[in-house]
Amino acid sequence: MHIHRTPDQIAADRQRYEEHQRVGLEFAPSKLPTPTPRPAPEIAQDDIVARDLLPGGWYTTMRLSKGETLRVSPRGAGSAVALAAWSVADRSERMNLPDTVKLQWTTDLKKGRVIFSDMGRVMLSIVEDSAGAHDALTGGSTAQTVAAYGDPKLRNTRDNMVLAAAKLGLGRGDIPPLFNLFAPVRVQSEGQFEWREGMLTQGDWVALRAEMDLHIALSNCPHPLDPRGAQVPDAVELTLIKAVPVPPDDLCRTATAEAKRGFENNAKMEGQRHD
Amino acid sequence: MTEIFDIPAEKPWSGIVKKGQTIRIEDTYGQQAIDTLFYRADDFGERYSSQDTLRTQGSAYITTGSKLVSNEGRVMMTVTADTSGRHDTSAGCCSCESNTVRFGHDTLYQHACRENFIMELSRHGMTKRDIAANINFFMNVPISANGAMTVDDGISAPCDHVEMVAEMDVLCVISNCPQINNPCNGFDPTPIRVTIEG
Numbered sequence: 001m002h003i004h005r006t007p008d009q010i011a012a013d014r015q016r017y018e019e020h021q022r023v024g025l026e027f028a029p030s031k032l033p034t035p036t037p038r039p040a041p042e043i044a045q046d047d048i049v050a051r052d053l054l055p056g057g058w059y060t061t062m063r064l065s066k067g068e069t070l071r072v073s074p075r076g077a078g079s080a081v082a083l084a085a086w087s088v089a090d091r092s093e094r095m096n097l098p099d100t101v102k103l104q105w106t107t108d109l110k111k112g113r114v115i116f117s118d119m120g121r122v123m124l125s126i127v128e129d130s131a132g133a134h135d136a137l138t139g140g141s142t143a144q145t146v147a148a149y150g151d152p153k154l155r156n157t158r159d160n161m162v163l164a165a166a167k168l169g170l171g172r173g174d175i176p177p178l179f180n181l182f183a184p185v186r187v188q189s190e191g192q193f194e195w196r197e198g199m200l201t202q203g204d205w206v207a208l209r210a211e212m213d214l215h216i217a218l219s220n221c222p223h224p225l226d227p228r229g230a231q232v233p234d235a236v237e238l239t240l241i242k243a244v245p246v247p248p249d250d251l252c253r254t255a256t257a258e259a260k261r262g263f264e265n266n267a268k269m270e271g272q273r274h275d
Numbered sequence: 276m277t278e279i280f281d282i283p284a285e286k287p288w289s290g291i292v293k294k295g296q297t298i299r300i301e302d303t304y305g306q307q308a309i310d311t312l313f314y315r316a317d318d319f320g321e322r323y324s325s326q327d328t329l330r331t332q333g334s335a336y337i338t339t340g341s342k343l344v345s346n347e348g349r350v351m352m353t354v355t356a357d358t359s360g361r362h363d364t365s366a367g368c369c370s371c372e373s374n375t376v377r378f379g380h381d382t383l384y385q386h387a388c389r390e391n392f393i394m395e396l397s398r399h400g401m402t403k404r405d406i407a408a409n410i411n412f413f414m415n416v417p418i419s420a421n422g423a424m425t426v427d428d429g430i431s432a433p434c435d436h437v438e439m440v441a442e443m444d445v446l447c448v449i450s451n452c453p454q455i456n457n458p459c460n461g462f463d464p465t466p467i468r469v470t471i472e473g
Contacts, residue, residue, distance in 0.1 A: 002284050005455070005463045010462040013455055014458065017378075017458060017462075020377065025423055099367050101424055102367060102426070105425055106423055107365070118406070139324070144348040145330075172346060176408075186420055187335045187418045187419070193329070224330060
């Protein structure tokens with residue numbers, strides 16, 4: 001069955017799409033701020049909710065309350081920190097990277113960008129980022145990728161995520177595509193992936209603000225496209241910082257029309273839950 | 276044996292493809308995105324993984340020769356023919372909710388692939404939790420070196436098709452994409468045909 005749409009309907013929808021596309025693509029290269037400076041500033045003791053040190057090869061889970069900010073600071077080179085996130089209120093709502101990159105017209109997720117759930121809501125804002133070198137496309141290491149290094153003790157991100165999910169009462173099917181912090185993967189013109197080591201600098205750090213109450217899982221293993229994949233990386237410092245009021249002109253909440261509409265969806269959910 | 280399934284515009288479908296059989300997905304009218312998922316037939320917890328597939332092949336698009344890898348690192352399907360070019364697996368499926376973010380809140384009450392997937396997966400005991408990142412056959416989503424990504428006009432002509440041979444028994448789940456807010460369906464969703472042979 002095929003009920004044809006009219007030429008006028010098609011023309012109107014095309015015009016509307018091309019306007020969204022023009023704004024979305026023109027925005028991407030030009031309007032975001034420069035990367036956050038290194039080193040990361042000190043945090044006042046009173047502002048710290050929790051601290052953790054995630055050893056190389058290991059994983060952890062954390063609960064983030066809305067408004068809290070997680071700072072992720074690798075101590076050395078070779079850590080690709082893989083991230084997954086689920087809503088505390090409904091764990092079937094989870095990080096959705098395909099939507100995240102499609103909605104923002106870019107796979108280059110960095111300072112000023114946000115991470116969406118599968119429900120059109122914002123889970124996390126990338127509020128600080130010294131690197132701008134992260135990977136939304138290729139996932140983490142697996143038993144198969146580390147087997148090539150010949151060291152049976154090497155841990156991998158896929159197994160870490162199965163373990164982390166289990167400790168949240170979730171199964172392997174609940175693990176979404178992963179966001180790899182500090183993984184400079186780029187797509188060449190013919191589609192091949194490229195590891196651009198030069199985009200990373202010692203002392204790089206990222207800060208993610210929770211925009212809803214979240215369970216997150218983090219894994220600290222080398223990225224499978226990193227030539228140093230056989231190494232066990234240094235530990236990663238994790239610092240959870242208490243919530244502060246978000247100003248109306250907050251970068252992540254206002255940078256794009258898509259982010260604004262995402263936050264409107266968050267507000268709608270919160271309004272319903274308060275009723 | 277040959278089984279033919281004609282899938283109306285905007286509708287879902289699912290079927291079993293046994294190891295060694297070939298599934299052909301035909302874009303009968305051209306410029307029609309076909310959102311597709313695979314699950315291991317005897318263990319739905321093992322399913323297509325876009326990130327593992329792309330990383331394993333080292334490139335960002337699906338085409339002839341691509342091996343579709345599961346979340347357990349096993350090859351589920353091998354793409355053996357592709358008359359169109361390349362296919363997306365990074366941009367996911369459309370949903371009512373993501374449409375509001377992409378195109379405005381007035382698009383909330385429009386049919387979407389996620390609705391199709393939820394309904395079709397429910398027939399197999401699965402839920403929204405089981406919607407993995409899918410393949411978008413015949414959807415043209417170039418990714419630039421600076422990361423820029425956009426859904427461009429489809430490049431498939433009428434009767435373009437892909438063929439895949441199953442490397443294990445799989446459940447194939449399809450949403451014949453109903454999106455009318457971007458050019459993935461030429462703003463005019465059309466019927467498709469699925470053929471299983473062998």
